[in-house]
Amino acid sequence: MALDQSFVGRSYPPTEPYEVGREKIREFAEAVGDPNPAYTDPEAAKALGHTDLIAPPTFVFAITFKAAGDVVADPQLGLDYSRVVHRDQKFAFSRPVRAGDRLTVTSTIVEIKSLAGNDVIDVRGDVHDEAGEHVVTAWTKLVARAAEEA
Amino acid sequence: MTAKIGYDDVEVGTELPAQSFPVTRATLVQYAGASGDFNPIHWNEKFAKEVGLPDVIAHGMFTMAEAVRVVTDWVGDPAAVVEYGVRFTKPVVVPNDDEGALIEVSAKVAAKLDDHQVRVDLTATSAGQKVLGLSRAVVRLA
Numbered sequence: 204m205a206l207d208q209s210f211v212g213r214s215y216p217p218t219e220p221y222e223v224g225r226e227k228i229r230e231f232a233e234a235v236g237d238p239n240p241a242y243t244d245p246e247a248a249k250a251l252g253h254t255d256l257i258a259p260p261t262f263v264f265a266i267t268f269k270a271a272g273d274v275v276a277d278p279q280l281g282l283d284y285s286r287v288v289h290r291d292q293k294f295a296f297s298r299p300v301r302a303g304d305r306l307t308v309t310s311t312i313v314e315i316k317s318l319a320g321n322d323v324i325d326v327r328g329d330v331h332d333e334a335g336e337h338v339v340t341a342w343t344k345l346v347a348r349a350a351e352e353a
Numbered sequence: 354m355t356a357k358i359g360y361d362d363v364e365v366g367t368e369l370p371a372q373s374f375p376v377t378r379a380t381l382v383q384y385a386g387a388s389g390d391f392n393p394i395h396w397n398e399k400f401a402k403e404v405g406l407p408d409v410i411a412h413g414m415f416t417m418a419e420a421v422r423v424v425t426d427w428v429g430d431p432a433a434v435v436e437y438g439v440r441f442t443k444p445v446v447v448p449n450d451d452e453g454a455l456i457e458v459s460a461k462v463a464a465k466l467d468d469h470q471v472r473v474d475l476t477a478t479s480a481g482q483k484v485l486g487l488s489r490a491v492v493r494l495a
Binding site for chain 1: 355374380383384386387388389390413414415417418419421422425426429430431432434435436437438439440441487
């Protein structure tokens with residue numbers, strides 16, 4: 204069944220703030236095996252002109268994906284989440300995420316379409332800091348594969 | 354922000370140093386914990402096969418994180434990345450052995466843009482298959 208097109212353009216209220224911790228950045232950098240000292244050593248980050256540790260570019264996905272998940276789990280939308288795969292991901296940064304940031308995500312459904320029986324949904328997450336300044340926008344495209352014939 | 358690479362020092366076609374990134378089941382468990390993505394297709398072979406996958410697969414976001422290291426290592430300051438986007442075209446299949454899988458990434462400058470920015474196009478393969486498509490980063494150089 205086709206998804207409800209009236210959801211296109213809908214925005215959801217901002218999430219509760221996520222506080223970015225130094226140890227969480229370090230844990231993420233270690234998990235992806237990235238030795239860049241800007242992720243682990245505040246002095247190295249400062250030498251690059253930052254006020255504290257910065258996070259790897261894809262770190263913020265954990266925050267935006269949770270917000271997008273709350274959107275696509277809306278029962279009124281009717282997406283079969285068990286059949287969802289991640290198709291595309293894009294980020295556009297105003298500045299890097301850094302330790303001490305308190306980030307909120309405002310999610311908007313940008314596009315819903317049906318392609319060969321698959322449902323495609325594109326969610327934009329606008330991430331702002333405590334001062335209301337834009338940090339990064341994430342676009343997440345999910346595809347719910349068509350159910351097989353019974 | 355202090356990019357190590359100068360805008361005037363690159364031209365369209367400039368190649369970034371290519372890198373290979375190993376990934377084992379242990380890597381995936383560690384990434385699941387760090388990222389909060391505990392989808393069992395990334396650590397449970399039985400579950401992965403039940404949903405039609407050949408085996409456990411790496412998180413797409415793990416592959417995306419590895420690929421951009423070619424860019425951030427080149428430029429020095431990760432904050433130089435202005436935009437970064439990929440399409441997940443094929444899964445990285447991670448067998449349950451000591452070797453796991455290898456993600457091989459190459460990249461080159463595809464366009465010079467305004468404001469000291471360049472577009473870098475990335476190629477990521479694993480087991481001879483392209484695993485990322487439309488993989489592009491916009492980076493601000495010195």
